[in-house]
Amino acid sequence: MSILKFAALAFASIIAAPSVVEAQIRITNVSVLDVENGEFLPNRTVMIVDGMIAAVAPSDEEPPGADAQLIDGTGKFLIPGLIDMHVHTDRSALPLFLEHGVTTVRDMGTHFAPLEAGSGGQLQLRSDVARGIVAGPELFLSLRILDGIERDRWLMHFAHADTPEEGAALVDQVADAGGDFIKIYTDLDPDVFHAIATRARARNLPMVGHVPGRVGYAQAAEMDLATAEHLRGFFIDASSEEDRWRDMYELAALSGDASQTYALANGRLLEIAATYDHEKAAALFSLLRDNEVGIVPTLVVLDDPRWRYPSAQPDPALVARLSEIYSNIVTPSDDPRGPFATVTDGLAAHLRQRQLVGDMHRAGVAILVGTDASNPFVLPGISLHEELAQLVRAGLTNAEVLRAATITNARYLDADNRIGSIAVGKEADLVLLRNNPLVDIAATRDIDAVLFDGEVVQFESDGAQGGQSAPQ
Template identity: 30%
Template sequence: MFVTTMIIATMTFAQAPKPVIIRNVTPLDAHSGVMATQDVLIVDGRIASMGQGLAAPSSATLIDGTGSFLSPGLWDMHVHLSYDDRFTGVMSKLFLDYGITSVRDTGGKLERLLPVLDAHYTPPAKAPRVFFAGPLLDGAPLVYGGDQDSGIGQSVVTTEEARLRVQQLHKAGVHFIKIYEMVTPDVFDAFVREADKLGLPIAAHVPLSMLASNAAPRVQSLEHLRNVEMDCAADAEALLEERREMLAGGRENDSDGMSLRRSIHTVQRNRAIANEDADRCDRVLASLRNTIQVPTARLNAMTQHPPFNDAGWTDVLSTLPASVRVDWIKAADYMDPESYRKQGEWTLQMLPRLVASDVTIGAGTDTPIGWAVPGYSLHRELEILVKAGLDTQTALAAATLVPAQFFGLEATLGKVAEGYRADLLLLQQNPLEDIRHSRSIRAVISRGAIVRDYREEQ
């Protein structure tokens, strides 16, 4: 995966966290599986040592881990922290409450996002690690533009603009860049070359003017599996030409980008799914092997797995701001269950095919878009991945090891091992036995500090 010299996103503590010793706990992760029951000592935000009968500083906080499991903290690889102002004050708490200790913000105007991060990282605030991309780097017409939807997109139409924009974002401190669907192939190429030069990983949607098999090998992650289905069609080249003509017409007529994209998807997506060429699709999947796929299955398969059918959905909504509760309690009334049925079915049957083709899966939710409760929705994503055919180890890796690999941080994050950063969950049950056990949280440790201790509430 992409190796970068970026600095890990950190939160400044008023003082260094106290040492923590967890006695008689069973560590587990997606790399080593379930390990022997032992003690785990955390000092200065890292796992200092693991073993039997460890000595600990007298100042250490003691946790009795008897009968419990110690897992790496979870990631959500696809979030938008500044998309909806109603979530600004609660998002960090929700993430940590559900054991999400790192997130990848995949699109937000820096003018809106940076103040949110400042508030999250000002002591005594507690927040997950945040790795951010800045705005969606899009073409014309712009999909997310103006004041709508937080104006998270930015139009870039020349290769020189692309080069300069990546340089500006690098100077602004972004951890990666995000390429969107309306970019032209030459601008896409300019983004990639400049990001490579500066050591920035790239997350992307497949541009509508390109084939997935041409775009995927040049970026480090693809989002939503969107537009992959058009490359799997028997008439993929004809569909590509049709898209390019529609895009050119949209630019000439100064069309609304959101409407134009919707029109292209309406014309082509279900048609492509119905006309899949299995051999061609196998070749497309092979082209994805060095690129993490973040399918956001809970979003794509909303028809098959609507969140408002979950037991306890009303209780989950009670954790949200009142304005959101009033809106989201009506979610079932807003959704047209047939609109995305085919795309949902395609996503769910594609997931095991991706794994069989040695394609790496990452876990992301697009929260708060599409009734995605921050934190809660990551657990739903993992459960949907497993229902679709992934094993529990692959699913856990998707929310621990894989996100760290995207940033070249797999030597410090994503495992329970000596020297690793202490982002950890104390669980009542083993998620490698049943992925639903990822919800059985007893305590959350972020950067070596206990940020939520459910034992005190029992």
């Protein structure tokens, strides 16, 4: 079999694909996570043949095969590969995901991504990963971000739609190019949104993204929104003064300046949240639950360390491995997470959003795991582990968080038949941990080995699990 060797702090992001003979790996005497039931099954042997899980059995029932590579799992814990449902990535970032056990990502719109296969965009990158030319996780792609306001402040591939016809045509464009889903954004006109939703349904593509402020969560859920990102605008929908805030949002959107809608929905979040109506919120929770809308709160991107530590900087060793476009996509002076008047306000807004996630979860709304990697301090791979910790603080149990980051995320990718759990017939995307994450969720960071497509990813030093240099 082939073994991809990644240096811990510096290596090329393009690795030639080695020849592969049918590979056999046995992981013996390991505790295997049953993600559905939230428990580890002790003393198991996992047999991997040609990239697929061929057997999961008690270790004393099935002796190792003579030709298999053996991995001793004694005292260790095997979980499915982790899935990040919200990233903006490029070629330079991909190895970092694998280093941190993230074997699948959903790219929600990225930089300079031409639609033509073979032109160097995300379609080519997805193909290169699938063929083993590039080291990185499996990619699910949006290719475009559909919005109603022209945007030039971020280096992402936004597509602008003024009319329902333009919106439907953009859906066809993404579908014809091979996109996996339709990504919508903040400032779509309601009529354009409905045209996009209708065409996405006809093209059998999930619709995901920001809930447009002039549409709201109720209409979006009824129009088959699959996942909603960042909790954006929910406090307006749940406000006792919804009409007032909705009118203000309409005026901000009609200005044609995207920063005005951000300043309202984000910068005045605490003021809006002060008018929170629990009965309205409960009704929205029920609607989201009944329509199976998944919520991707991305709490880690809402918890900017600069609110607490103004001089904080990302780990320079990790940033140095990322392309300039990736690491600088949103700079401190051009950051949509605020603005907040004070550090105290920024932290209070984050805590209020975290409380909202707990309320949603207790109401039965599906909470998914995503990070919005590419924003300041939200670095590829390591940020997913930080998001897991945030969700535990929000009120999910360790078992619920692990289920969300694996099989639940996989279901919302319509890929749970092949990834997301450790079962016979599924792809061998696996993470071997040194400690039990059901006891301490931080154990997901303590990685002993990663397997992707049944191949072992080895690190040449122990620095691969690096994080942020900001005080914690």
